[in-house]
Amino acid sequence: MGKPKIGAIDLVYGSVDLDFRFSPFEILTGSGTLVVCLFFVCVFSEASAIEEEVATSVTAALNFDELYWYGVEANGQAIVLTGVTPDAAAGDIAAERVARVFGVASVSNQIKVIGADGYCHKALDNYASKDGIRFKSGKAEVVASSFETISVLAMIIRACKGPIEVAVHMDNAGDFEINRRLSQRRADRVAKYLVNYGVPAERVRAVGYGERQPIVRNETDEGRRVNRRIEFRVLGGTV
Numbered sequence: 001m002g003k004p005k006i007g008a009i010d011l012v013y014g015s016v017d018l019d020f021r022f023s024p025f026e027i028l029t030g031s032g033t034l035v036v037c038l039f040f041v042c043v044f045s046e047a048s049a050i051e052e053e054v055a056t057s058v059t060a061a062l063n064f065d066e067l068y069w070y071g072v073e074a075n076g077q078a079i080v081l082t083g084v085t086p087d088a089a090a091g092d093i094a095a096e097r098v099a100r101v102f103g104v105a106s107v108s109n110q111i112k113v114i115g116a117d118g119y120c121h122k123a124l125d126n127y128a129s130k131d132g133i134r135f136k137s138g139k140a141e142v143v144a145s146s147f148e149t150i151s152v153l154a155m156i157i158r159a160c161k162g163p164i165e166v167a168v169h170m171d172n173a174g175d176f177e178i179n180r181r182l183s184q185r186r187a188d189r190v191a192k193y194l195v196n197y198g199v200p201a202e203r204v205r206a207v208g209y210g211e212r213q214p215i216v217r218n219e220t221d222e223g224r225r226v227n228r229r230i231e232f233r234v235l236g237g238t239v
Helices: 024-061 088-099 115-131 144-158 176-196 221-227
Strands: 006-013 016-022 069-075 078-085 106-113 164-169 204-210 229-234
Touching: 024 069, 024 078, 024 088, 069 229, 078 088, 078 115, 088 106, 115 144, 115 229, 144 176, 164 176, 176 204, 176 229
Parallel strands: 078 106, 164 204
Antiparallel strands: 006 016, 069 078, 164 229
């Protein structure tokens, strides 16, 4: 006879005997695998929380008028800083501020100088923040009341020079990859409407950032509401 097994469960299904028997070794290794998996889940969750804290601290440090717009992405303690500014000095100031934030180990400064083109961004930002663009919950479908807003934004963009980025952001509720895909579909949908309203397709870039660029912590309903947003960014150069 073989060694007795622990935790035996015998089931009969039709003419097939199902024998669920686990040896002490199998139980120990299975438990060990579960512990390891739980450990890595905890580590990744903690790392994500730290990245969000660093990103939002950096965002707070960049709250000054010399930047037309900026984007912050944290990879651990490494920060990638994007955006546009009227002159090189403002970009250098931004990078210096970020480098002084507690928890930041390195800064990749990718801010571009676009000069007067930033006034176009100001016009877009002012109008978009006033009326906003809303989507149906969990979908990429734009609500009907937002079409007028998109048409006016298209008119502003047509009067501007250079490419525009439609940037859609999410909070951290739900799955990271699902959020990223939904934000991309929403950005694509708005970009399509802008083209329908007369903006040349080659001047529009749609990017769904998901939850990668929070501007406040996602700890409260209000924080998550703020992080769910759409931005229209003048890029400079070409798409």
